[in-house]
Amino acid sequence: MAQNVLVIGEMVGGALAPTSKELLGAASRIAEGGTVAIALLGTGAQASAAEAFTFGATQALTSGDATYDVFRSDQWLPAAEAAIAQASATVVLIAQSMVGRDLGPRLAFRNGSSAAMDCSRLEMVGGKLQVTRPAYGGNALATYEFASALAVITVRAKTQEALDATAGATGATSELPGPGEARTDVVSREASASEGLQIQDAPIVVSGGRGLGDPEGFRLVEALAAAFGSERAAVGSSRAACDLGWYPPSQQVGLTGKVVSPDLYVAVGISGASQHMAGCSGAKAIVAINKDREANIFKSAKFGIVGDYKLVLPALIEALKQAR
Amino acid sequence: MHLVICAKQIPDPETPPSAFKIDSNAVVPAAGISPVLSPFDAQAAEAALRLKESAGDTKVTVISMGKESAQAAIKQVLAMGADEGVLLNDDAFEGGDSYTTAKVLAAAIRKLGDVDAVFCGRQAADWDMGQVGLGIAEDLGWPCAIVAKDVQLDGSALVVQRVLTDGFETVKEPLPAVVTVSNELGDPRYPKLQQIMQAAKKTVTTWGTGDLGLDASGVGAAGSKLKLVGLAQPQSGGAVQIIEGETPEEQAQGLVQALRDARII
Ligand SMILES: Cc1cc2nc3c(=O)[nH]c(=O)nc-3n(C[C@H](O)[C@H](O)[C@H](O)COP(=O)(O)OP(=O)(O)OC[C@H]3O[C@@H](n4cnc5c(N)ncnc54)[C@H](O)[C@@H]3O)c2cc1C
Numbered sequence: 285m286a287q288n289v290l291v292i293g294e295m296v297g298g299a300l301a302p303t304s305k306e307l308l309g310a311a312s313r314i315a316e317g318g319t320v321a322i323a324l325l326g327t328g329a330q331a332s333a334a335e336a337f338t339f340g341a342t343q344a345l346t347s348g349d350a351t352y353d354v355f356r357s358d359q360w361l362p363a364a365e366a367a368i369a370q371a372s373a374t375v376v377l378i379a380q381s382m383v384g385r386d387l388g389p390r391l392a393f394r395n396g397s398s399a400a401m402d403c404s405r406l407e408m409v410g411g412k413l414q415v416t417r418p419a420y421g422g423n424a425l426a427t428y429e430f431a432s433a434l435a436v437i438t439v440r441a442k443t444q445e446a447l448d449a450t451a452g453a454t455g456a457t458s459e460l461p462g463p464g465e466a467r468t469d470v471v472s473r474e475a476s477a478s479e480g481l482q483i484q485d486a487p488i489v490v491s492g493g494r495g496l497g498d499p500e501g502f503r504l505v506e507a508l509a510a511a512f513g514s515e516r517a518a519v520g521s522s523r524a525a526c527d528l529g530w531y532p533p534s535q536q537v538g539l540t541g542k543v544v545s546p547d548l549y550v551a552v553g554i555s556g557a558s559q560h561m562a563g564c565s566g567a568k569a570i571v572a573i574n575k576d577r578e579a580n581i582f583k584s585a586k587f588g589i590v591g592d593y594k595l596v597l598p599a600l601i602e603a604l605k606q607a608r
Numbered sequence: 609m610h611l612v613i614c615a616k617q618i619p620d621p622e623t624p625p626s627a628f629k630i631d632s633n634a635v636v637p638a639a640g641i642s643p644v645l646s647p648f649d650a651q652a653a654e655a656a657l658r659l660k661e662s663a664g665d666t667k668v669t670v671i672s673m674g675k676e677s678a679q680a681a682i683k684q685v686l687a688m689g690a691d692e693g694v695l696l697n698d699d700a701f702e703g704g705d706s707y708t709t710a711k712v713l714a715a716a717i718r719k720l721g722d723v724d725a726v727f728c729g730r731q732a733a734d735w736d737m738g739q740v741g742l743g744i745a746e747d748l749g750w751p752c753a754i755v756a757k758d759v760q761l762d763g764s765a766l767v768v769q770r771v772l773t774d775g776f777e778t779v780k781e782p783l784p785a786v787v788t789v790s791n792e793l794g795d796p797r798y799p800k801l802q803q804i805m806q807a808a809k810k811t812v813t814t815w816g817t818g819d820l821g822l823d824a825s826g827v828g829a830a831g832s833k834l835k836l837v838g839l840a841q842p843q844s845g846g847a848v849q850i851i852e853g854e855t856p857e858e859q860a861q862g863l864v865q866a867l868r869d870a871r872i873i
Pocket residue numbers: 421492493494495496497521522523524525536537538539540541542552553554555556557558559560563573574575576579591592593594621622647732733
């Protein structure tokens with residue numbers, strides 16, 4: 285059955301976010317002949333709309349009002365509702381980002397239903413939309429159908445393929461209303477992201493956990509990443525390490541942190557709790573360095589070294605240097 | 609002020625994967641896995657109790673929707689320092705989704721009448737949806753700040769520091785309001801033995817659909833529109849290759865070789 289899908293787009297530095305391209309890919313696969321619309325709010329909306337057409341959007345609903353640049357759900361919500369109406373959408377896709385976490389449930393509740401959060405699979409089964417998401421910290425995979433007129437779905441990063449760009453593709457555009465009042469006032473914002481290569485984009489991610497024993501352990505983890513090549517490898521951490529204040533929360537990998545899907549994920553002193561694996565199970569290969577042979581991480585790893593990281597890491601750094 | 613904490617009892621989320629079985633669309637924790645207060649809800653309680661201490665003259669009520677066993681979660685929050693407990697227990701509430709859960713909790717908050725702020729965990733650590741706090745706010749027409757690491761009172765507003773994907777944000781929301789709390793808030797307090805004993809003696813009020821003026825057809829499985837149609841255990845990957853070696857150097861060289869052979873580096 286054809287259905288009209290609306291993607292709530294996001295932009296990074298005024299350009300279409302990679303997750304929005306992934307969502308357009310998913311939308312194109314489930315629309316079955318319906319329209320694929322994208323809503324874009326803030327500076328760069330028009331230019332991003334042009335890009336969105338090349339990634340499968342057939343319709344773009346935009347407002348270039350710079351007030352939208354800072355996400356405030358009070359202001360984005362009416363715009364998203366207007367977009368749903370303008371696109372006659374029956375399915376709404378949003379990334380499982382700070383935008384999706386906030387907007388997804390609110391949009392669903394306003395339509396008398398619950399959203400399906402953090403989905404990793406979307407498919408049409410016998411004309412019905414089915415979505416699958418991890419539950420119980422990733423110990424179970426739950427599949428849902430919607431009995432509501434509107435299906436609101438937030439989607440985990442890196443789980444959907446973007447379409448190959450079709451140069452010169454265009455579509456219909458229309459304007460979304462400008463922002464209204466926000467009850468909640470944003471007083472200040474501070475960025476804590478690391479400079480340079482981001483863990484979501486790095487082909488190699490080296491992560492440290494509570495097993496490092498102290499924050500100094502991260503210097504070794506960073507040195508290992510550098511030995512792989514600083515242009516290719518970034519450093520992540522488990523939640524336990526973040527909670528201890530050893531590494532910034534922006535580097536946390538997992539269910540409540542970031543989702544990474546590198547070619548290589550190296551877990552150092554990480555036990556492999558399901559909530560951590562939820563953020564790295566998309567890696568092509570996992571290497572575990574842990575002193576406990578029974579640690580759960582070895583169940584998901586391709587290669588493992590059983591040993592004390594304080595001895596293994598310096599040796600590994602040296603071996604990588606020699607191999608260059 | 610009157611603050612409400614929403615608390616859910618769940619199977620221990622730090623349970624190893626092997627201890628879960630799936631049986632006819634339900635996750636069945638192995639025998640011996642104890643039900644616990646969802647960890648983010650303990651942090652929500654901590655946030656509310658910190659506010660009570662700094663604001664003074666504040667009543668804190670803990671609400672849980674669940675079966676009789678959820679009394680334990682309520683008692684735990686009472687022991688931490690909450691003043692009153694309400695259990696929302698009715699067969700009609702069962703099998704619901706986030707929407708129906710939020711509706712029931714919002715009805716209870718409305719019935720309490722004089723509530724200024726509601727504290728929820730950022731997500732229940734069993735289904736991991738992260739919707740109920742926002743749902744309560746939508747139902748009551750209140751603002752909601754999600755994923756908080758610090759909550760302060762400033763006159764008739766809450767100043768909430770939120771964790772973003774790549775940083776932090778401080779927002780100010782006018783009361784009445786909802787906040788959902790994340791682990792970055794810090795560890796929740798441990799109740800003292802005396803507090804645990806006092807909490808054990810407290811009576812917990814129980815409300816059902818009738819008390820809340822809710823229609824059974826709009827709550828629980830009957831009212832939910834997100835339908836669970838399948839539940840499976842994820843397949844675990846292939847076997848791990850342990851790189852052996854007499855020394856760390858041998859292990860390291862073996863690993864580098866294995867990664868090269870597999871064309872990973
Ligand atoms: C709802 C929910 C969401 C969560 N979200 C996340 C999330 O997003 N990300 C996340 O990471 N966690 C998350 N968690 C927490 C998760 O359950 C685990 O508690 C956490 O991942 C454990 O971190 P860890 O592996 O670093 O620590 P531990 O489990 O303590 O493991 C430390 C490991 O280090 C090993 N070790 C110790 N010393 C050494 C040494 N010298 N050399 C080598 N190895 C050593 C030990 O053998 C052990 O395996 C979440 C939990 C819940 C309930």
